[in-house]
Amino acid sequence: QKEVEQNSGPLSVPEGAIASLNCTYSDRVSQSFFWYRQYSGKSPELIMSIYSNGDKEDGRFTAQLNKASQYVSLLIRDSQPSDSATYLCAPQRGSQGNLIFGKGTKLSVKP
Amino acid sequence: KAGVTQTPRYLIKTRGQQVTLSCSPISGHRSVSWYQQTPGQGLQFLFEYFSETQRNKGNFPGRFSGRQFSNSRSEMNVSTLELGDSALYLCASSLVMGGVFAEAFFGQGTRLTVV
Numbered sequence: 001q002k003e004v005e006q007n008s009g010p011l012s013v014p015e016g017a018i019a020s021l022n023c024t025y026s027d028r029v030s031q032s033f034f035w036y037r038q039y040s041g042k043s044p045e046l047i048m049s050i051y052s053n054g055d056k057e058d059g060r061f062t063a064q065l066n067k068a069s070q071y072v073s074l075l076i077r078d079s080q081p082s083d084s085a086t087y088l089c090a091p092q093r094g095s096q097g098n099l100i101f102g103k104g105t106k107l108s109v110k111p
Numbered sequence: 112k113a114g115v116t117q118t119p120r121y122l123i124k125t126r127g128q129q130v131t132l133s134c135s136p137i138s139g140h141r142s143v144s145w146y147q148q149t150p151g152q153g154l155q156f157l158f159e160y161f162s163e164t165q166r167n168k169g170n171f172p173g174r175f176s177g178r179q180f181s182n183s184r185s186e187m188n189v190s191t192l193e194l195g196d197s198a199l200y201l202c203a204s205s206l207v208m209g210g211v212f213a214e215a216f217f218g219q220g221t222r223l224t225v226v
Contacts, residue, residue: 032214036217044154044217095211096166096167097159097161099144104154
């Protein structure tokens with residue numbers, strides 16, 4: 001089993017719709033969970049972090065975490081063409097500085 | 112507040128040569144991690160340094176090495192370059208509080224092309 005699994009996409013949604021990105025992880029010791037956005041040719045940009053089970057909202061973004069199911073998701077409401085990018089899920093053990101990344105989901109928001 | 116700075120941004124090297132990449136973390140961040148990103152393999156962890164000590168290492172050959180200085184700046188070195196080493200090399204820094212690592216922030220990366 002891969003450590004972090006994400007649907008590679010591409011996930012295509014119309015402008016204004018909700019985009020739902022999913023991620024499962026295998027390391028049960030993971031305590032922190034991060035979502036990064038990466039535009040083509042650019043470096044990853046941190047957009048959300050979540051540490052506890054449940055939902056965390058920040059503007060148009062909502063992260064959801066279920067540690068029992070080893071599942072984390074990111075919802076993007078009112079999707080905009082500027083949200084078109086690859087979204088990377090990265091769990092982390094609190095005692096370690098490195099992140100293990102999924103392959104990422106490519107999101108395309110059509111005007 | 113200045114972000115993570117990586118130099119150089121672009122590099123072209125010949126097979127067999129060696130290369131050194133530099134990373135200056137955000138002020139106060141003592142943890143620096145390095146990643147290699149290629150289209151086929153995605154983002155792969157190379158190594159992580161904290162307080163000048165390598166704490167974790169990914170599954171890369173010994174040609175890949177690194178170090179961290181007392182001011183938390185880090186360098187990574189790749190010796191005997193191969194064509195497959197062509198990639199975007201990313202550095203990320205984290206604040207560490209009470210032994211717990213906070214969010215990691217990435218630099219712009221160094222695009223290495225081996226010809």
